[in-house]
Amino acid sequence: MLFRLFACLAVASLTGLNSSQAQLVVQQVPFQSAGNSYYDATGLTWGVNGPGFFANFNGNGAVAPFGNFDPNAGLRTGVGFRNGPWSGHLGLTLNQGSSRSNQSTTASLTTTDGYPGSITSQTVRPFVTGVVPIVGGAPVGFIQDIPPVTSTGQQNLASVAQQQLAEVQQRQQANHDARQKTAYQSFQRGLKAEQDGNLRMARANYQNALRVAEGELRVEILKRVQANNW
Structure with a gap:
């Protein structure tokens, strides 16, 4: 009698352990984005000064609105001269750069076996921007029952x-x-x-x-x- 009791308890414990095991389900929605931008800029400046005369030209060029332009980067060089009352300078600027990005985002949801789960991304528009009627495949009688859309409507x-x-x-x-x-x-x-x-x-x-x-x-x-x- 005691042996049967132990056997029943052992079977019940094993059955309970088996019923408590379950798989986990992992759902993932990956999203990746990549970007690349590049700029190249050159400029030339010069100036001449003399008795009662001067001329200057600033040709640094337009500022690049893309590529993450850095005004402190690049090369700036030049040379100057003086001869009696005459003097002048010549300058050169060289600038080049690029910007790259690579982003990855993964939404993950873990659920147990048999339980639902969802990952959604929605855009709600609370107004109507247009109406496009779709007509076709309906019985003739049904079409005749629908009043025609007038030009005023x-x-x-x-x-x-x-x-x-x-x-x-x-x-x-x-x-x-x-x-x-x-x-x-x-x-x-x-x-x-x-x-x-x-x-x-x-x-x-x-x-x-x-x-x-x-x-x-x-x-x-x-x-x-x-x-x-x-």
Whole structure:
């Protein structure tokens, strides 16, 4: 009797251990992105001074808006001469650089066997930008029961879609203008600080402006940064 009791307990324990084992399921969604940019810039400067006469040419070239342009990199060299009342100089700048990036992101989800799991990436658009009807494959009677879309209805749909699109574009333009205004204000504060001799404050304002500045404003900021060798 005692032997049977031990045998039952052993079988029950083994059965319980087997039922508690399960596999783990790992789901992964990898995402990779790579980028590469390059710039090459050269410039030539010269100047001549004489009795009642001078001429200077600053040909450093345009600032490259891509490739992570560094005004402190590259080669700057030149030569000067003097002969009596005449003097002059000749300078050369060579700058080259590239920027590469390789990013990898993997979302991972671990679940037990039999339990659901999901990884999602969604974009929600709370407005309608257009209506495209799809007709085909329906019975003839069903098609006849649908009232035809009049030209007035089509015009109303097109008008609503255009109005919604215009509102979105206005909001985007307003946000863009606000960012550029902030960058311009930071640039002006940097110019004032530079004129007052506070180069530390000027550099901080230029860096803040560069984060969002675009177009000609960005080029002007980079010129000031290059002029101060920052």
